[in-house]
């Protein structure tokens with residue numbers, strides 16, 4: 001079991017964001033909530049943030065969930081004109097690049 005903190009969230013997000021997504025920093029906001037093992041991408045009136053759990057069984061799951069939510073943030077900023085699904089082909093195409101960095105996107109964890 002690992003405990004998360006905001007610093008780890010931002011560090012991990014910045015690493016993958018620089019490499020893949022290039023989401024403007026002002027959008028990258030985290031809050032920690034009591035939802036172990038998964039995260040949420042949240043949007044309200046143009047504000048966006050990611051909810052992450054306070055604990056995860058292991059770091060890998062934390063990383064997979066965090067990057068999963070970053071992809072949703074990327075989709076929000078760059079909507080695919082054809083693929084409107086949250087977990088459609090435009091979501092899973094990221095696995096092509098991410099698996100090399102130890103991240104596997106899944107629909108559910």
Ligand SMILES: [Zn+2]
Nearest residue numbers: 068072086087
């Ligand atoms: Zn999702």
